[in-house]
Structure formats: C-alpha cells, structure tokens
Amino acid sequence: MKIAVFAGDGIGPEVTREAVRVLQALGLPGLELVEGDVGGAAYRKHGHPLPQQTLDIAKASGGILFGAVGDFSLDGLERHLRPEQAILGLRKELGLFANLRPATVFQGLEDLTTLRPEVARDIDLLIVRELNGDVYFGEKGMRQTAEGLREGYDIMSYNEAEVRRIAHVGFRAAQGRSKKLCSVDKANVLETSQLWRDVVIEVAKEYPDVELSHMYVDNAAMQLVKNPGAFDVIVTGNLFGDILSDQASMCVGSIGLLASASLSEGSLGLYEPIHGSAPDIAGKGLANPMATILSAAMLLRHSFGLEAEARRIEHAVAKALADGIKGGDLGGSHGTVAIGDAVLERL
Numbered sequence: 239m240k241i242a243v244f245a246g247d248g249i250g251p252e253v254t255r256e257a258v259r260v261l262q263a264l265g266l267p268g269l270e271l272v273e274g275d276v277g278g279a280a281y282r283k284h285g286h287p288l289p290q291q292t293l294d295i296a297k298a299s300g301g302i303l304f305g306a307v308g309d310f311s312l313d314g315l316e317r318h319l320r321p322e323q324a325i326l327g328l329r330k331e332l333g334l335f336a337n338l339r340p341a342t343v344f345q346g347l348e349d350l351t352t353l354r355p356e357v358a359r360d361i362d363l364l365i366v367r368e369l370n371g372d373v374y375f376g377e378k379g380m381r382q383t384a385e386g387l388r389e390g391y392d393i394m395s396y397n398e399a400e401v402r403r404i405a406h407v408g409f410r411a412a413q414g415r416s417k418k419l420c421s422v423d424k425a426n427v428l429e430t431s432q433l434w435r436d437v438v439i440e441v442a443k444e445y446p447d448v449e450l451s452h453m454y455v456d457n458a459a460m461q462l463v464k465n466p467g468a469f470d471v472i473v474t475g476n477l478f479g480d481i482l483s484d485q486a487s488m489c490v491g492s493i494g495l496l497a498s499a500s501l502s503e504g505s506l507g508l509y510e511p512i513h514g515s516a517p518d519i520a521g522k523g524l525a526n527p528m529a530t531i532l533s534a535a536m537l538l539r540h541s542f543g544l545e546a547e548a549r550r551i552e553h554a555v556a557k558a559l560a561d562g563i564k565g566g567d568l569g570g571s572h573g574t575v576a577i578g579d580a581v582l583e584r585l
C-alpha cells in the first residue's frame with residue numbers, strides 16, 4: 239500500500255510527522271510512504287506550489303496524507319503561485335469533489351467545547367462539502383471600474399451535474415447515519431443556490447428514506463451554536479462548507495481535532511486536518527496533531543478499506559483525550575510530540 243505524504247508549510251510537517259509515526263506503528267503489510275513537496279516549501283524549492291513530480295506521486299499512490307499549506311511571506315506572489323494553490327490544484331486535478339468533515343463530541347469530554355456542555359453533548363454531525371466548484375474555481379481577477387476604481391471579482395457558479403453528484407454523496411451518507419440531510423444554501427439571494435436547492439430536491443426523489451431539509455447558511459451558522467445536536471448530515475457548497483466546518487470544530491472543542499477526507503469517484507482520496515499552517519505557532523512544537531492523526535484513520539478507512547485499523551487510531555486518540563492529554567488549543571500543556579507519544583502508547 240502506497241501512501242503519499244505531503245507535509246507542506248508551518249505546522250504541516252510537525253503534525254504530519256506524528257500521523258506518520260502512528261501509521262508506521264500499525265505494522266501494515268507493504269506500507270510504503272512517499273514524500274512530496276507542496277505549498278510554500280515547494281515554491282521555494284521548485285518555483286511552483288504544486289510541482290509535476292508531486293502530482294505524479296499523488297497519482298501513483300492509493301491515498302494522500304496532507305499536512306497544511308500557507309506562508310504569509312509568499313502572499314504577495316501572483317495567485318497561481320501562492321502556497322494554497324497546492325491544495326486547490328490537487329483537489330481539482332484529482333477530481334476530489336467530495337469533502338467529508340465529521341465533527342463529533344468525544345464522549346465524556348463535553349467540557350472541551352466553548353459551548354455549554356449540555357448544548358455540545360449531542361454533537362455528531364458530518365459536513366459534506368463540495369470541493370471542485372463554486373466561487374473558488376470561477377473566473378476571478380482585478381479590473382478597473384468606469385470611474386477608475388480598483389475592483390476584484392470572483393464568479394460563483396454551480397452546474398446541475400456538479401450539484402447532483404455531491405447531493406448523492408450527501409444522501410448516501412445520510413442513509414448510513416440517522417437518515418437526516420440538511421442542505422445549506424443562500425437561495426433567498428443567490429441564483430447559484432437556487433439551482434443547488436432545485437437539484438437537491440430532484441435527487442431527493444431517489445432517497446425516500448432520507449428526510450431532507452433546507453437551511454440558509456446564515457441561519458445554519460446560528461443553529462450550529464444554538465442547537466448543534468439537531469444536525470446529522472449537512473450538504474453544502476465549497477465556500478459555505480469551508481466556513482461552517484471551522485465553526486463546527488469549535489463546537490466540538492478545537493480546530494486541532496477535526497479531520498477530513500476529500501474523495502473522488504474512485505478510491506483515491508486526500509486526507510488532511512481542516513486547519514491551516516498556523517504560522518503563529520509553527521516551529522514551536524505546540525500544534526495539536528490529533529486532527530492529522532484522525533485524518534490518517536480516515537485514509538485507512540476510505541482509500542484502503544481498513545476499518546479495524548482506522549478504529550484503532552480513533553480509539554487511541556479518544557483514550558488519550560479522556561486521559562487528559564491535551565494540547566494548548568484545548569487549554570492543556572501537551573506539545574505535538576507528547577501528544578503523538580500518548581496516542582502511540584494507546585494504539
């Protein structure tokens with residue numbers, strides 16, 4: 239089994255190292271890890287955030303473990319050379335259109351959240367985020383208005399095929415859980431969202447066992463804090479899913495806990511924490527690697543069908559948390575390596 243490891247920038251290499259140690263400790267037969275450069279690190283070395291050799295490594299692998307990209311000192315580069323283009327390029331080039339971002343409160347650890355424990359207690363939700371379209375990939379640029387003012391623009395659009403394929407992912411995910419799907423949009427204002435809603439309603443006819451509801455994204459942001467336990471599966475577009483998943487992470491406890499899977503039509507997937515390169519704590523050994531370790535579990539489950547091994551990792555993380563192993567993001571004092579050690583001890 240060949241796994242590509244793209245550590246990236248900032249805390250990316252620190253958290254990825256711990257996830258790799260966990261993968262290695264499982265004794266998986268034929269495990270082969272192949273490293274590749276992405277992000278600002280790749281730009282500095284090769285002049286591009288997503289070099290061809292990295293793409294080749296990705297395509298030759300069965301799954302990709304990704305750290306994070308982003309380097310503020312490179313934010314002045316033309317957009318196509320900025321570090322973030324590595325992750326955007328991989329998602330697009332590899333057809334990784336379905337982003338699964340689960341947010342579940344760890345049992346007995348309701349006090350990790352900044353919400354009141356009785357509000358957070360029931361959180362067990364899954365955000366299904368479309369990852370290949372929306373305002374992220376539309377035409378964009380800078381121009382001048384007739385009055386000579388600078389104007390930035392980004393075209394938001396979805397076609398019906400793009401909405402249909404992510405809607406199916408959402409409905410199937412709901413079928414495997416408690417059969418409730420909430421589609422989040424902004425159909426009261428955006429044509430993109432009206433089409434989204436129309437198509438989701440059409441697809442719903444194929445899933446009579448799933449209860450479909452719709453919610454505007456502003457209300458969804460509010461309900462995620464008011465009554466997060468009421469959500470099961472949320473299906474939404476690229477931009478709304480990005481924002482709501484960071485919010486959901488804090489409902490659970492910390493952005494350092496949330497893993498993700500970005501899936502294609504085939505078995506190739508990319509697995510990464512939902513957080514970024516965290517330049518404010520990079521290089522200090524302070525980052526919580528649990529989100530990346532949990533992403534490695536998702537990799538084993540979704541790309542290699544190794545459910546038992548995935549659960550071993552998830553139980554070890556939950557046990558470490560229950561035993562009081564907490565990073566600074568959770569008000570604790572354990573560093574990156576100490577958290578990795580603690581998970582390894584409990585595998």
Ligand SMILES: NC(=O)c1ccc[n+]([C@@H]2O[C@H](COP(=O)([O-])OP(=O)(O)OC[C@H]3O[C@@H](n4cnc5c(N)ncnc54)[C@H](O)[C@@H]3O)[C@@H](O)[C@H]2O)c1
Nearest residue numbers: 306307308309325494512513514515516518519525526567
């Ligand atoms: N998929 C990705 O690679 C990805 C995702 C988000 C942001 N980014 C990039 O990362 C850079 C920083 O962005 P940002 O500051 O908005 O978001 P961020 O997620 O990097 O950090 C936000 C806050 O959360 C904290 N944090 C994040 N991960 C943590 C962890 N594992 N443990 C403890 N604390 C953690 C950070 O210290 C910071 O205070 C930017 O260049 C951005 O574009 C990349």
Ligand SMILES: CC(C)[C@H](C(=O)O)[C@@H](O)C(=O)O
Nearest residue numbers: 307322325326480512513514
């Ligand atoms: C780094 C950025 C391009 C990325 C996104 O917006 O998708 C990140 O915020 C994420 O959540 O994975």
Ligand SMILES: [Mg+2]
Nearest residue numbers: 480481484512
């Ligand atoms: Mg994000």
